[in-house]
Amino acid sequence: MSVRYTGIRQQTKRKMKIPKRLQPLIEDGLIDDVVCQLKSGKEAQVYMVRCGEIIRCAKVYKEANKRSFKQAVQYQEGRKSRNSRSERAMQKSSRYGQKQSEEAWLCAEVDALYQLADAGVRVPQPYGFTDGVLLMELITDNTGFAAPRLSEMSFSRELALEYHGRLIREIVRMLCAGLIHGDLSEFNILIDHTGPVIIDLPQAVNASGNNNARVILNRDINNMSTYFGQYAPELLTTAYHKEIWSHFESGNLHPDMELTGHFVESKVAADVEGVMNEIDAALKEEFERRLRKEEAD
DSSP states (O other), X not given: OOEXXXXXXXXXXXXXXXXXXXXXXXXXXXXXXXXXXXXXXSSEEEEEEEETTEEXXXXXXXXXXXXXXXXXXXXXXXXXXXXXXXXXXXXXXXXXXXXXXXXXXXXXXXXXXXXXXXXXXXXXXXXXXXXXXXXXXXXXXXXXXXXOBGGGOOOOHHXXXXXXXXXXXXXXXXXXXXXXXXXXXTTSEEEETTEEEEOOOTTOEETTTOTTHHHHHHHHHHHHHHHHHTTOGGGGGOOHXXXXXXXXXXXXXXXXXXXXXXXXXXXXXXXXXXXXXXXXXXXXXXXXHHHHHHHHO
């Protein structure tokens, strides 16, 4: 939803000095004015900006040495770089590779926003990314003011169950699109006039390419159960994380799947010997392939 300037003109009384990082966007005509600062977080500062008669928000990412988000490596595993040279440099951690890693980190959120918006996930609409500044939709409440975070709200049991269910479905849609939020909590979900909107995605995880994906997904889902469980205690004993991951692993997960929140652990013993035999066969095949290649060379 686009927000017109007249709807929130009174949200700030005094003209704000233009932050240095936003000045180039004003010079290029991407934004016309900075209304106020909305948030200062661990990886970015967010400003309300005016684009013609439309109010949007600009997320200004902090430089790497000024961010307090310390687990970047865990979240970046499995992300694809834009070319093979950058990929090799990032793996070697050279100076160029570090620069490429930083650029990949900064681009991660805008890439995730476009991907998730296409998948039908409720996230802010992105409008462009320039020099470490992400311009995107401003999420508002039913009066046109900046929407509150989930952490600032209180709920009846019925509404807590409804919103929890809606967010579980959003998590499933994200997973079906190949992504896990990675830091989902009551502090990065906004409540607009129709319900929850998920924000803050620079740490989005590649669900298939990250060895920590299951642990990270479990944490996101458990954060939702714990938060809404204070209003609906029955959510504290659910096992959505196990149920969802089981369907994802088996390739059966889809956005409209009916979930129960219950999961029965399999009692069938793992075929460890069979797995080891398959690994040995694969290693032997690879050894023989390399031997043939050396002989051919």
